[in-house]
Amino acid sequence: MLRLFGSLVLFAAALLVATPARVLAQPIAIVGGRVHPVSGPVIENGTVIIDGGRITAVGASVPLPVGARVVDAKGKWVTPGLVNALTTLGLSEVDAVASTNDASAQGEAGIAAALRAWDGLNPASVLWTPARNEGVTSVVAVPTGGLIAGQAAFVDTLGETRVALVRRAPVAMVANLTATTAEAKSRGDLLMRLRQLLDDARTYGLKKVAFERAATRHFVVSHIHLEALQPVLAGKLPLLVAVDRAADIQSLLDLAKDYRLRVIVQGGAEAWRVAPALAAAKVPVLVSALDNIPGSFDALGTRQENAALLRRAGVPVVITAGAIETFNVRNVKQHAGNAVAYGLPWDEALRAVTLAPAEAFGVADTVGSLAVGKAANVVVWSGDPFEFSTRAEHVYVRGVEHVERSRQDLLSDRYKTPGRE
Amino acid sequence: MSSAILLLWLAQPATAQTPPKPPAAPATTPPTPAKEETKEPDPGKGGLSVPRDDPFPSTYKAPVSPPFAIRNATLLTAAGPVIPNGTILVRDGRIVAIGATVDVPAGTTIIDAGGKFVTPGIIDDHSHLGVYAAPGVDASSDGNEATKPNTADVWAEHSVWPQDPQFPRNLAGGVTTLQVLPGSANLFGGRSVVLKVVPGRTAQDMKFPGALYGLKMACGENPKRVYAKSGPSTRMGNVAGYRAAWIQAEQYRRKWDKYLAEKDKAEKKGSAPDRDLTNETLAEVLRGNILVHNHCYRADEMAQMIDIANEFGYKIRSFHHVVEGYKIADRLAAAGIAASIWADWGGFKMEALDGVKANAAILQGAGARAIIHSDDPSGSQRLNQEAAKAMAAGAAIGLPVAPADAIKWLTINPAWALGLDDKIGSLEAGKNADLVLWSGDPFSVYTRTDKVWIDGVLRYDRSAPDTRWRTDFELGFVPAEAR
Numbered sequence: 001m002l003r004l005f006g007s008l009v010l011f012a013a014a015l016l017v018a019t020p021a022r023v024l025a026q027p028i029a030i031v032g033g034r035v036h037p038v039s040g041p042v043i044e045n046g047t048v049i050i051d052g053g054r055i056t057a058v059g060a061s062v063p064l065p066v067g068a069r070v071v072d073a074k075g076k077w078v079t080p081g082l083v084n085a086l087t088t089l090g091l092s093e094v095d096a097v098a099s100t101n102d103a104s105a106q107g108e109a110g111i112a113a114a115l116r117a118w119d120g121l122n123p124a125s126v127l128w129t130p131a132r133n134e135g136v137t138s139v140v141a142v143p144t145g146g147l148i149a150g151q152a153a154f155v156d157t158l159g160e161t162r163v164a165l166v167r168r169a170p171v172a173m174v175a176n177l178t179a180t181t182a183e184a185k186s187r188g189d190l191l192m193r194l195r196q197l198l199d200d201a202r203t204y205g206l207k208k209v210a211f212e213r214a215a216t217r218h219f220v221v222s223h224i225h226l227e228a229l230q231p232v233l234a235g236k237l238p239l240l241v242a243v244d245r246a247a248d249i250q251s252l253l254d255l256a257k258d259y260r261l262r263v264i265v266q267g268g269a270e271a272w273r274v275a276p277a278l279a280a281a282k283v284p285v286l287v288s289a290l291d292n293i294p295g296s297f298d299a300l301g302t303r304q305e306n307a308a309l310l311r312r313a314g315v316p317v318v319i320t321a322g323a324i325e326t327f328n329v330r331n332v333k334q335h336a337g338n339a340v341a342y343g344l345p346w347d348e349a350l351r352a353v354t355l356a357p358a359e360a361f362g363v364a365d366t367v368g369s370l371a372v373g374k375a376a377n378v379v380v381w382s383g384d385p386f387e388f389s390t391r392a393e394h395v396y397v398r399g400v401e402h403v404e405r406s407r408q409d410l411l412s413d414r415y416k417t418p419g420r421e
Numbered sequence: 422m423s424s425a426i427l428l429l430w431l432a433q434p435a436t437a438q439t440p441p442k443p444p445a446a447p448a449t450t451p452p453t454p455a456k457e458e459t460k461e462p463d464p465g466k467g468g469l470s471v472p473r474d475d476p477f478p479s480t481y482k483a484p485v486s487p488p489f490a491i492r493n494a495t496l497l498t499a500a501g502p503v504i505p506n507g508t509i510l511v512r513d514g515r516i517v518a519i520g521a522t523v524d525v526p527a528g529t530t531i532i533d534a535g536g537k538f539v540t541p542g543i544i545d546d547h548s549h550l551g552v553y554a555a556p557g558v559d560a561s562s563d564g565n566e567a568t569k570p571n572t573a574d575v576w577a578e579h580s581v582w583p584q585d586p587q588f589p590r591n592l593a594g595g596v597t598t599l600q601v602l603p604g605s606a607n608l609f610g611g612r613s614v615v616l617k618v619v620p621g622r623t624a625q626d627m628k629f630p631g632a633l634y635g636l637k638m639a640c641g642e643n644p645k646r647v648y649a650k651s652g653p654s655t656r657m658g659n660v661a662g663y664r665a666a667w668i669q670a671e672q673y674r675r676k677w678d679k680y681l682a683e684k685d686k687a688e689k690k691g692s693a694p695d696r697d698l699t700n701e702t703l704a705e706v707l708r709g710n711i712l713v714h715n716h717c718y719r720a721d722e723m724a725q726m727i728d729i730a731n732e733f734g735y736k737i738r739s740f741h742h743v744v745e746g747y748k749i750a751d752r753l754a755a756a757g758i759a760a761s762i763w764a765d766w767g768g769f770k771m772e773a774l775d776g777v778k779a780n781a782a783i784l785q786g787a788g789a790r791a792i793i794h795s796d797d798p799s800g801s802q803r804l805n806q807e808a809a810k811a812m813a814a815g816a817a818i819g820l821p822v823a824p825a826d827a828i829k830w831l832t833i834n835p836a837w838a839l840g841l842d843d844k845i846g847s848l849e850a851g852k853n854a855d856l857v858l859w860s861g862d863p864f865s866v867y868t869r870t871d872k873v874w875i876d877g878v879l880r881y882d883r884s885a886p887d888t889r890w891r892t893d894f895e896l897g898f899v900p901a902e903a904r
Binding site: 416 | 895
């Protein structure tokens with residue numbers, strides 16, 4: 001897409017990539033755009049200054065730093081980079097090819113709390129670029145499978161190493177309470193297992209010394225999993241729980257109260273039916289904005305107004321691309337737009353794919369809005385970011401604009417002239 | 422990965438876990454021991470293998486609807502340029518006039534579109550509604566007869582559950598016609614059925630009158646994975662399987678055509694050949710009475726399927742999924758084979774690895790007949806949005822597609838793929854009045870359907886929620902607000 005800016009920009013970008021130090025040395029001034037900081041009101045004809053990988057100024061009248069590279073954003077929209085909070089980006093290349101899947105662990109009876117998803121993160125995946133080129137600057141990379149899948153990471157979409165990609169990890173412990181998961185025979189069974197696990201983890205936490213002397217009772221899983229659950233019990237690490245049925249969400253809220261857990265609901269097909277309880281408990285909900293099919297007996301009340309109804313009730317809403325995405329991480333935009341079509345105010349939709357996920361996963365201090373001091377994850381759009389016809393013209397991840405044709409682009413380029421052999 | 426995609430490549434969770442049954446016995450039964458019979462038994466109608474037979478006839482009847490006209494509409498006709506401020510006149514379920522100026526008889530009900538868009542009803546030529554109904558439970562998993570590689574004998578309509586709550590949601594998405602296909606586990610998956618997206622107590626109540634059947638075929642990974650133990654377990658095994666089946670089918674066709682041509686002649690005394698449902702479906706393809714819909718991802722495999730079709734003298738009407746269609750867009754155009762594709766799916770298995778969003782635009786640019794299909798109950802409701810993604814991807818590589826052309830991906834092109842382009846798919850006088858009134862530009866993410874007509878009957882009206890179609894299943898189970 002950035003090809004439109006001609007070879008000069010590409011040449012400059014190549015230089016930037018080749019010498020990142022120089023990139024960071026030169027401030028970038030995005031001027032004249034319609035700036036949506038998310039953390040504040042819209043600024044028409046606003047300026048965003050990026051320096052040293054961070055946002056150093058946002059406003060209507062901001063002096064340009066000496067030597068700044070000026071990006072003319074007249075007629076453009078400037079927003080924080082988008083976040084897709086439910087992905088296996090970097091953890092899975094080809095879904096049907098097991099050797100390329102790194103999102104799950106064998107675990108013990110459906111428990112893999114110690115799995116650190118970011119251990120399997122692949123910086124060389126070809127799927128970072130299409131996500132980034134369409135304005136997604138961060139994702140939550142989640143482990144999958146079992147009752148407790150493991151630990152998720154908040155990841156930026158540009159980085160040459162695993163360590164460089166990760167913004168913060170862990171940001172959540174991933175669990176699944178939909179009736180079809182794990183080896184559980186019923187929802188009571190699922191909750192029983194979860195309580196048993198949490199009780200064991202709590203006991204383990206209190207009796208580590210005794211455990212090492214083999215002077216504790218038997219625990220359901222190995223100590224590595226019990227150890228990994230300590231931050232969850234301490235209320236420091238949220239439990240991200242896939243759950244759809246209204247009654248199950250209520251059960252989760254009860255459990256969270258009993259164990260003083262921080263929880264995030266994922267999916268939440270019927271969350272709108274318990275919106276006041278979710279709001280009171282300040283529990284964020286990750287929702288699709290396209291689902292309207294009663295696809296399971298857990299999700300009979302699925303409706304597209306879910307996001308709007310939850311937000312109206314005061315629930316923190318995070319919009320994802322529905323299912324755990326890899327190839328189409330980029331479609332978080334489409335979901336945000338559909339949420340608007342089904343009643344969510346536009347500003348709230350933008351928040352739901354930027355600041356809201358940053359807040360839910362505890363990284364809002366460094367990312368999620370256009371605010372001074374935050375990492376410069378910034379996108380300049382040709383128009384409304386949720387519209388299909390809009391292009392992400394400049395995408396900055398930590399202040400770096402990495403211009404790169406994706407593998408999909410290269411294939412299209414190769415074959416766009418008919419009859420090529 | 423969405424459950425829908427899983428559904429695709431797992432073929433069918435319930436049966437995928439079951440070991441495939443041993444290879445089926447030869448499809449034809451042993452010859453009748455004619456000697457022992459004293460007289461020729463009357464085979465009855467069910468004993469005859471008759472071309473264009475219709476044993477499960479449509480019982481669809483459009484209710485009588487008063488004439489109406491939509492005025493002041495932006496008409497995306499799928500038959501020419503956009504008509505701004507256009508009028509469309511509907512009578513007896515048909516479009517009787519359309520254009521910038523239309524004489525509307527006095528007394529006709531007038532709907533002022535206020536500049537909003539009207540398009541033909543959306544046609545999804547790749548659906549599994551009714552055969553993979555919601556909720557998705559094993560008991561309703563009826564889309565893949567994954568018991569042997571050739572199940573050309575099964576008919577999707579015998580799996581269609583008319584109370585699938587996905588139907589009314591599809592209608593609300595502007596979809597007026599669906600081709601429901603068997604799944605892709607098998608080399609030959611069975612017959613498709615074309616449905617109108619209307620309430621019915623039976624599948625026959627929904628069947629599109631006069632529509633041809635389709636035959637679902639599948640290339641590549643799915644059959645060879647499902648039958649890995651009993652075969653085919655390779656792509657070359659797949660191809661051997663297609664060819665062996667066509668050889669049998671051609672023999673069957675000759676035998677029956679000969680018998681049928683001679684049976685009424687006085688001198689004809691021979692007994693009727695054995696009827697076989699598998700060969701009957703394939704023979705109908707060879708006669709040109711059933712259209713082939715071939716699930717195939719890779720460019721090289723599509724080329725081989727075209728050669729097989731040429732070898733046995735049948736035509737492939739449309740490839741489906743066609744993730745690599747853009748690599749052979751010129752050849753698809755030359756062969757006159759439609760390409761039914763997703764806008765942006767790819768990467769989920771090896772044969773889908775090279776999926777690109779510009780597929781539709783490149784196909785269009787090469788003069789091929791591109792179709793945006795869904796293979797997914799969610800995507801099917803928003804094919805307009807899928808088309809919009811494909812338009813944007815085309816523009817990004819210098820292949821812009823105008824709205825007047827992009828609308829064809831969802832309407833007249835799939836109508837052609839179903840052999841129904843003389844009845845539906847465009848806003849032209851004489852066509853069925855399958856219409857969608859949109860709240861705005863159908864290629865905007867913010868646009869919703871306001872009204873949907875099928876055969877001139879208002880079937881969906883967003884402003885009248887109490888009139889909305891609720892399936893039997895939904896009563897009591899699905900809260901009224903969620904319909």
